Structures are given as structure tokens and as C-alpha cells.
Amino acid sequence: MGDSTISVKDKARAEAYAMPLDKINVAQPALFQSGTMWPYFERLRNEDPVHYCAENEFGPYWSITKFDDIMAVDTNHEVFSSEASLGGIGIAGEAGAEDPLRMFIAMDRPRHDVQRKTVSPIVSPANLQTMEPIIRGWAGEILDGLPIGEEFDWVDRVSIELTTSMLATLFDFPFEERRRLTRWSDVVTAIPGHGIVDTLEQKMEEIRECFECFNGLWNERVNAPPKGDLISMLAHGEATRHMEPREYHGNVILLIVGGNDTTRNTITGSVVALNENPDQYQKLRDNPELITSMVSETIRWQTPLAYMRRTALKDIEFQGKQIKKGDKVVMWYVSGNRDETAIDNPDAYIIDRANPRKHISFGFGIHRCVGNRLAELQLTIIWEEILKRFPEIKVVEEPKRTYSSFVKGYENLKVIIPSRY
Amino acid sequence: MAKITYIEHSGKIHEIEVENGLSVMEGAVNNLVPGLDADCGGACACATCHCYVEPEWRAKTGEIGDMEETMLDFAEARQEGSRLSCQIKVSDELDGLVVKLPEAQF
Numbered sequence: 001m002g003d004s005t006i007s008v009k010d011k012a013r014a015e016a017y018a019m020p021l022d023k024i025n026v027a028q029p030a031l032f033q034s035g036t037m038w039p040y041f042e043r044l045r046n047e048d049p050v051h052y053c054a055e056n057e058f059g060p061y062w063s064i065t066k067f068d069d070i071m072a073v074d075t076n077h078e079v080f081s082s083e084a085s086l087g088g089i090g091i092a093g094e095a096g097a098e099d100p101l102r103m104f105i106a107m108d109r110p111r112h113d114v115q116r117k118t119v120s121p122i123v124s125p126a127n128l129q130t131m132e133p134i135i136r137g138w139a140g141e142i143l144d145g146l147p148i149g150e151e152f153d154w155v156d157r158v159s160i161e162l163t164t165s166m167l168a169t170l171f172d173f174p175f176e177e178r179r180r181l182t183r184w185s186d187v188v189t190a191i192p193g194h195g196i197v198d199t200l201e202q203k204m205e206e207i208r209e210c211f212e213c214f215n216g217l218w219n220e221r222v223n224a225p226p227k228g229d230l231i232s233m234l235a236h237g238e239a240t241r242h243m244e245p246r247e248y249h250g251n252v253i254l255l256i257v258g259g260n261d262t263t264r265n266t267i268t269g270s271v272v273a274l275n276e277n278p279d280q281y282q283k284l285r286d287n288p289e290l291i292t293s294m295v296s297e298t299i300r301w302q303t304p305l306a307y308m309r310r311t312a313l314k315d316i317e318f319q320g321k322q323i324k325k326g327d328k329v330v331m332w333y334v335s336g337n338r339d340e341t342a343i344d345n346p347d348a349y350i351i352d353r354a355n356p357r358k359h360i361s362f363g364f365g366i367h368r369c370v371g372n373r374l375a376e377l378q379l380t381i382i383w384e385e386i387l388k389r390f391p392e393i394k395v396v397e398e399p400k401r402t403y404s405s406f407v408k409g410y411e412n413l414k415v416i417i418p419s420r421y
Numbered sequence: 422m423a424k425i426t427y428i429e430h431s432g433k434i435h436e437i438e439v440e441n442g443l444s445v446m447e448g449a450v451n452n453l454v455p456g457l458d459a460d461c462g463g464a465c466a467c468a469t470c471h472c473y474v475e476p477e478w479r480a481k482t483g484e485i486g487d488m489e490e491t492m493l494d495f496a497e498a499r500q501e502g503s504r505l506s507c508q509i510k511v512s513d514e515l516d517g518l519v520v521k522l523p524e525a526q527f
Contacts, residue, residue: 074466075464120495364466373527
């Protein structure tokens with residue numbers, strides 16, 4: 001495993017530096033699946049930090065690759081739009097394309113603001129306090145059910161189980177059916193023909209089932225007194241109760257993906273990172289009080305969403321480049337988090353680094369991740385409970401990475417837990 | 422130089438001498454006052470350096486800027502006197518400033 005990994009990395013580096021600069025297309029999902037995108041981003045940061053890729057399968061796009069530039073774009077809401085009708089937040093989106101979904105992550109002000117504020121109380125500090133013991137209960141149950149001395153898939157048994165239990169509770173979704181949420185989350189971001197769904201038709205059919213199910217939940221909640229779950233909040237909220245179906249569906253998808261993939265992949269990423277850096281794992285075992293900073297460091301290191309895309313609302317000169325009205329502008333969080341001009345020794349995983357909260361994984365500005373504190377809470381709790389139980393979680397083979405340049409994650413992670421305390 | 426008093430949500434008081442030109446946020450973070458995260462490092466791009474300026478100091482701490490207003494709009498527990506501490510620049514004028522910190526940064 002070791003040697004071949006090194007040669008793959010060397011080969012990727014050689015290719016990245018041999019390629020004409022204007023031919024670099026960092027958005028290819030295959031680069032992320034093989035983990036070979038790093039040298040391309042490194043080269044762009046050094047040689048052409050605001051880079052134009054003219055020819056590719058997604059249509060021409062700009063790549064913003066440095067930390068401070070990403071923050072500048074992310075906070076310039078007047079020029080850089082998230083609006084779905086202009087193409088939204090994914091690299092493939094085109095202006096004017098028929099978009100069945102409307103979600104507040106893909107809206108500009110003021111509509112974004114009122115919808116976001118409708119759901120944000122679910123992750124208020126007071127609510128997080130209520131959730132803490134509940135999450136700890138699941139974490140304990142999940143970990144106590146794991147086999148000892150026997151190989152299993154960490155993604156399935158732990159990462160998915162914890163995040164899906166959380167999500168089911170947030171929606172007050174039937175708990176026994178919670179894996180449907182996992183499935184829908186995977187399906188929505190899946191590229192047909194690459195494992196999760198075979199065809200676009202299958203994908204649309206499964207998404208339709210999701211919407212039918214959530215229509216049922218809406219009807220149930222709208223006819224009942226308001227309560228604290230997300231569906232009830234939307235069904236009764238001033239700004240959301242008259243939403244059209246595609247807006248309700250869009251926001252459901254947003255909450256399913258936002259509350260699921262990201263935390264799931266970061267939980268898995270923590271095990272990967274600590275295995276690749278045994279000295280850091282030892283430091284964590286010796287100093288469990290480092291869990292908080294380890295969690296932030298892992299969120300940086302993993303960057304569970306690799307990018308967000310914006311559309312320029314007008315011509316603008318940015319770092320010497322002429323960005324034109326209508327251009328796609330991709331903010332590569334994954335690259336900003338490895339920008340050595342913003343973060344010391346960024347390729348290293350250091351659980352007690354000086355300023356671990358300085359990362360760009362949550363984005364900045366009005367679209368900054370609304371669930372960031374809940375994500376941190378879940379990661380913190382699972383590690384507090386892991387350290388109480390197991391001296392080691394051992395990765396036994398290279399994880400299978402997701403075929404996506406958006407969701408930066410893992411399909412599986414084979415591990416073995418040799419013993420428990 | 423200005424003496425700034427930071428009061429944690431628990432009531433714990435930190436009196437710090439802060440150099441002119443730094444922000445109220447930097448005065449806290451550089452001196453390890455807990456209760457401010459300042460994730461974006463002072464770019465007015467998150468809202469994790471939220472504080473409450475005491476009434477008698479509100480005129481002296483200046484106007485809330487557009488971007489600050491935008492970010493404060495999404496902050497948890499916004500009140501009269503809410504500011505992002507990275508947007509308040511320290512000067513002799515602010516000698517004696519008192520700011521309270523919220524229960525949580527969000």
C-alpha cells in the first residue's frame with residue numbers, strides 16, 4: 001500500500017506540473033476519487049491563483065484557490081451570486097436552466113435571509129445543549145455495538161449511523177426508517193453511473209420518492225401544533241409556510257445533504273487522518289483535552305465540501321483578472337485550507353496547532369455553514385466516547401473515496417478495533 | 422493604549438491594556454480571553470467575535486458598517502449594543518470601554 005501510494009502521488013505531481021497551465025481542470029471528479037488533485041491546486045496557488053479553465057465538461061469556470069481570495073469572493077455578495085436561476089452553487093449549473101429545486105443556500109439576499117433564519121434556531125446554543133446528551137447516548141450505543149478484533153466498515157457502522165440518527169431527530173423522521181435519509185443524501189449528490197445510481201432516471205425516481213415522503217411529513221406537521229423539528233419549523237414559519245413545493249423540497253434536500261454528508265465524511269476523515277499521523281493519534285490519547293482542537297483541525301484537513309460556486313453579477317477585476325458578468329466562479333475551499341500564505345505548514349495534520357479554527361471549510365459571509373456548531377458537537381462527542389473505550393481504531397486498507405469534486409468524502413473505510421479498555 | 426474590560430457570560434472579568442490600532446477582538450484573543458472565537462481572523466466575515474457594548478460606550482465605538490450589519494443579522498442572541506468586536510478599533514478614546522461576551526459564539 002505504502003509504495004504504490006507514493007508512486008501515485010509522484011506521478012500526479014509530475015503530470016500536474018507538466019501540463020500547460022490553461023489546460024488544468026481541477027474540477028474533475030476522478031482527481032478527487034484518487035486523491036491526486038493536490039499538486040494541481042498547489043501549482044495554481046503558486047502560479048495562477050485566479051485561474052480560468054476554458055475547456056471542460058462543466059463549461060468555462062474560474063478557480064479561486066487562495067484563502068484570502070476565497071474569503072473576498074465569499075463575502076462579496078453584491079458581485080458574486082448564489083442564485084439558482086443563474087446557475088446556483090454547483091459547477092455544472094447553467095443560467096436559465098430549468099431548476100426544480102429552490103434552497104436558501106442557492107439564493108441571494110433578502111430571500112435567503114428569511115428562510116435561513118426560519119431554520120437556524122434548530123442549531124441555537126440552547127438547542128445544542130438539549131441535544132448533547134441525546135447524541136452522547138447514540139454514540140455510546142453505536143460504539144458499544146462494534147465488533148472487537150474483526151474487520152468492519154467504519155463509514156457504515158459509525159459515521160452514517162451517528163449522523164443519520166441526528167438527522168432523523170432534527171426532522172422528527174420515523175427513526176426506524178432513518179437510512180432512507182442516508183440514501184437520499186447520497187443519491188442527490190451522486191453522478192449517475194459511478195456506483196450510487198446507474199442512471200439519471202433512477203436518480204430522479206428516488207428523489208421523487210423522497211419528496212413524496214416529505215410531503216406527507218409536511219401535511220402531518222402543518223395540521224398539528226408547532227414543535228421543534230425542522231419540518232414543523234418550515235410548515236409554521238412566517239417566511240416559509242407559503243413556500244412553493246419546489247422551495248420546500250429544495251430546503252429539505254439542503255438540510256439532508258448539509259446535515260449528513262459533511263459530518264459523516266469528517267467523522268470518517270478523523271480516523272483516516274489519525275491513522276496517517278500516528279504521532280498525532282498518540283498525542284490525542286495522551287491529552288483528550290485536545291479533542292476540541294483536533295475536531296477543528298480535522299474539519300480543515302478533510303474539507304468535506306471541496307468548493308462552492310458563485311456567478312458574477314457584473315464585470316469585475318479581481319487579482320488582475322477580468323471576470324465577466326455571468327462567469328462561473330468556483331471557490332476551492334479545499335485549496336484555501338492548504339494555502340501556506342494563510343496557514344502554517346498546511347499539509348501537516350497537527351491536532352494542537354496554534355489557531356485550528358482558522359480554516360475555510362464552513363465558508364464565510366452570509367452563507368457560512370449554519371450547522372457548524374452541531375457538526376463540531378457530534379465530532380467532539382464521538383471522540384470523547386471513542387477515547388473512553390478503545391485504545392486504537394486501526395485502518396486496514398486505503399479508503400474508497402467519493403467520485404465527486406464537491407462532496408469530498410469516503411464510500412467506505414475498513415477498520416479493525418483490536419481491543420477495548 | 423486603552424484599558425478594556427471584557428466580561429465573560431459567567432461574569433468573570435478580564436481587564437486588559439490594549440494597544441491603539443488593534444481591534445477589540447484582537448485585544449481579547451491576544452490575551453486569551455475566552456468567549457471569542459474570531460474564526461475569520463478579523464475580516465468581518467463570520468460572527469464569532471460577537472460582543473455587547475455597554476450603553477455608555479455605544480456612541481464612542483462608532484457606527485455599525487454594512488457588512489457588519491449583514492453578519493450581525495445572523496448572529497445568535499443579538500441585542501441592543503451588539504457588535505462584532507473585530508470592527509471596533511482601539512484608541513485612547515476607548516480607555517475604560519466595557520464589553521460583555523455572549524453565552525456562545527454562533
